[in-house]
Amino acid sequence: MILVVLENQRGKIHPFSMEAVAAGQKFAEQLDCKLFILCLGEKVDDLKSQAQNFKANKLITAQHTMIDMYSADGYSKVLSDVISELSPKYVLMGHSYMVRDFLPRVSAKLNIPFVSDIISVDFNGGPNFSKQVFNAKLATNIEVNSEQALLSFQSAAFSSDDLKDGGPDEEVQFNVELSSNDIKSQSEPEFQESSSGVDLTAAELIVSIGRGIESEDNLPTMQSLADAMGAEVASSRPVVDMGWLPPYRQVGSSGQVISPKLYFSLGVSGAIQHVVGMKGSKNILAINKDEDAPIFEIADYAVIGDVLEIVPKLTEEINK
Amino acid sequence: MKIAVLTKAIPSYESSIRVDSSGKWIDEAMVNYVVNESDSYALEEALQIKENVGGDSEVVVVTLGSEANTSKVIKDGLAKGADRGIFIKNESTTTDPLSIAKLFADNLKSENFDLIFSGLQSDDMGSGQTGVLVGEMLDMSTATLAIETQVEGDKIKVKRELESGWFQWVSLPFPSSISIQSGINEPRYPSLKGIMGAKRKELNTLEAAPSDQSQSFVNLYIPKNEKVTEKIEGDADTIVAKIMDILKNKLKVI
Numbered sequence: 378m379i380l381v382v383l384e385n386q387r388g389k390i391h392p393f394s395m396e397a398v399a400a401g402q403k404f405a406e407q408l409d410c411k412l413f414i415l416c417l418g419e420k421v422d423d424l425k426s427q428a429q430n431f432k433a434n435k436l437i438t439a440q441h442t443m444i445d446m447y448s449a450d451g452y453s454k455v456l457s458d459v460i461s462e463l464s465p466k467y468v469l470m471g472h473s474y475m476v477r478d479f480l481p482r483v484s485a486k487l488n489i490p491f492v493s494d495i496i497s498v499d500f501n502g503g504p505n506f507s508k509q510v511f512n513a514k515l516a517t518n519i520e521v522n523s524e525q526a527l528l529s530f531q532s533a534a535f536s537s538d539d540l541k542d543g544g545p546d547e548e549v550q551f552n553v554e555l556s557s558n559d560i561k562s563q564s565e566p567e568f569q570e571s572s573s574g575v576d577l578t579a580a581e582l583i584v585s586i587g588r589g590i591e592s593e594d595n596l597p598t599m600q601s602l603a604d605a606m607g608a609e610v611a612s613s614r615p616v617v618d619m620g621w622l623p624p625y626r627q628v629g630s631s632g633q634v635i636s637p638k639l640y641f642s643l644g645v646s647g648a649i650q651h652v653v654g655m656k657g658s659k660n661i662l663a664i665n666k667d668e669d670a671p672i673f674e675i676a677d678y679a680v681i682g683d684v685l686e687i688v689p690k691l692t693e694e695i696n697k
Numbered sequence: 698m699k700i701a702v703l704t705k706a707i708p709s710y711e712s713s714i715r716v717d718s719s720g721k722w723i724d725e726a727m728v729n730y731v732v733n734e735s736d737s738y739a740l741e742e743a744l745q746i747k748e749n750v751g752g753d754s755e756v757v758v759v760t761l762g763s764e765a766n767t768s769k770v771i772k773d774g775l776a777k778g779a780d781r782g783i784f785i786k787n788e789s790t791t792t793d794p795l796s797i798a799k800l801f802a803d804n805l806k807s808e809n810f811d812l813i814f815s816g817l818q819s820d821d822m823g824s825g826q827t828g829v830l831v832g833e834m835l836d837m838s839t840a841t842l843a844i845e846t847q848v849e850g851d852k853i854k855v856k857r858e859l860e861s862g863w864f865q866w867v868s869l870p871f872p873s874s875i876s877i878q879s880g881i882n883e884p885r886y887p888s889l890k891g892i893m894g895a896k897r898k899e900l901n902t903l904e905a906a907p908s909d910q911s912q913s914f915v916n917l918y919i920p921k922n923e924k925v926t927e928k929i930e931g932d933a934d935t936i937v938a939k940i941m942d943i944l945k946n947k948l949k950v951i
């Protein structure tokens with residue numbers, strides 16, 4: 378049996394969970410086994426009503442006042458209990474920030490391996506799971522040497538377009554047992570920090586700055602190119618972490634998601650957490666001095682060269 | 698306050714990464730090992746907590762791996778201000794998060810750390826699991842993606858980064874294992890005095906005996922190109938002329 382665990386994101390099913398359901402349906406078909414979907418914890422009724430459409434054998438709800446707000450302690454305890462009782466072969470979730478936070482706990486509690494951040498699945502043999510390693514410069518196929526496994530999928534490993542509707546054959550409640558001893562940590566409500574920044578999503582042209590500009594002193598040179606093109610400046614996370622640009626310029630899984638007409642990157646390596654924020658761009662032009670940089674795998678135009686040398690000349694040429 | 702910081706040696710961004718003849722690992726001879734990015738933020742956070750809490754606080758840098766790859770990592774941690782080092786020597790390539798976490802848990806159990814800090818993700822394996830696994834194995838409270846911490850009596854409050862600009866505060870009783878997101882602070886550079894003093898600090902080497910791997914690499918490969926990519930190479934003038942042509946004539950954006 379395959380168990381997909383749904384995640385709530387402020388009242389809605391997390392988009393990664395939709396992809397995990399699509400994955401679950403595919404797994405069930407390929408491995409010829411049953412599919413169970415679990416609605417867990419926070420806003421469980423919202424999840425349940427939205428999950429009514431998914432074709433599955435069982436829709437399970439696990440609810441308790443102690444997990445009405447997300448808690449790593451509570452969620453890991455309850456999911457471990459569900460897994461112990463139902464013994465699914467695979468437990469599937471999206472590779473979200475919540476999954477990073479509590480699923481390893483389940484893995485350690487039950488001694489079941491957790492293969493995280495999977496980008497694709499090969500059902501011939503295995504199944505084998507591929508993921509990126511070494512800063513996305515290489516990928517690997519992972520083999521599980523255990524009866525059961527926990528799996529999390531990077532966004533777009535499966536597509537919610539492939540979801541089969543039809544609804545669950547059966548609905549059941551899981552009998553949750555939690556005591557205050559189980560919950561050590563106390564979560565407070567989620568909040569958003571006022572983003573007094575620019576809306577990068579509205580820009581047609583983006584010049585994206587990565588750590589490859591080598592020093593904060595080179596920032597004005599890169600900004601001149603953006604000015605000459607009439608482009609908005611975006612950046613990778615390290616550029617923000619080092620304080621070279623403000624957080625609202627960041628693109629990626631913890632920044633903004635953009636799809637401009639042109640995304641032009643200067644010294645960005647193309648880590649998956651950055652790529653999820655810009656892979657929808659209509660055209661991708663990237664300068665990087667390393668010809669193996671992963672950004673080139675998704676670029677339309679791959680410029681192999683030094684930004685410090687190319688950018689000033691290019692700006693001059695545009696300004697002519 | 699007794700704080701461990703898990704610090705990993707990873708191939709630098711500039712290193713050329715090539716699959717070796719086994720097809721399952723990389724050619725390490727071509728690689729320059731450096732400290733994993735989020736781990737240096739974790740170390741800085743630990744050092745700042747030690748400085749604020751005072752008393753007989755202690756920061757211990759802990760690494761696991763082969764002698765050749767990790768020696769710089771410990772030295773760097775001690776030079777920045779960690780009080781001592783623990784080196785868990787493992788010459789085999791262990792890629793299974795559960796086995797790695799067991800090695801940490803078994804070797805660190807008797808130390809009874811109040812806090813274990815780790816990076817939220819290693820840039821080579823990218824499992825994003827180790828800190829939480831170790832925390833669970835040692836019966837500690839856990840949190841991930843910390844971008845601010847505040848020690849308050851017998852608790853540590855952690856501001857967690859969530860997706861798309863959302864955050865959450867979590868308060869955790871000690872002992873606690875927390876994985877740190879990059880950007881939480883400004884990591885210091887080692888001082889000359891620190892570098893000199895590092896040599897005299899205690900380094901404890903423990904031999905690791907990894908258990909069977911619950912998941913393992915079948916092979917390593919270069920990812921396939923998803924798109925038809927036009928390669929642009931040459932001297933700077935040639936490149937500039939080609940980019941101009943693309944911007945002007947193909948994309949018509951200038």
Ligand SMILES: Cc1cc2nc3c(=O)[nH]c(=O)nc-3n(C[C@H](O)[C@H](O)[C@H](O)COP(=O)(O)OP(=O)(O)OC[C@H]3O[C@@H](n4cnc5c(N)ncnc54)[C@H](O)[C@@H]3O)c2cc1C
Binds near residue numbers: 588628654667670
């Ligand atoms: C949970 C999580 C969330 C994250 N969220 C985000 C996010 O939202 N956004 C994000 O961007 N990252 C995010 N990251 C970080 C991400 O994993 C990468 O570390 C980051 O994207 C790398 O940024 P970079 O490409 O600028 O730097 P690097 O990876 O250091 O790459 C620099 C590149 O510049 C090239 N270069 C160097 N010098 C030159 C030169 N002179 N000319 C040309 N090229 C040069 C190098 O070859 C290299 O490819 C996140 C990570 C995690 C774990």
Ligand SMILES: Nc1ncnc2c1ncn2[C@@H]1O[C@H](COP(=O)(O)O)[C@@H](O)[C@H]1O
Binds near residue numbers: 706818823825
């Ligand atoms: N071999 C290791 N040595 C030291 N720390 C490690 C090691 N492996 C993982 N870690 C720690 O665990 C974090 C997460 O790693 P990972 O689970 O591999 O993504 C890293 O940022 C380190 O802090």
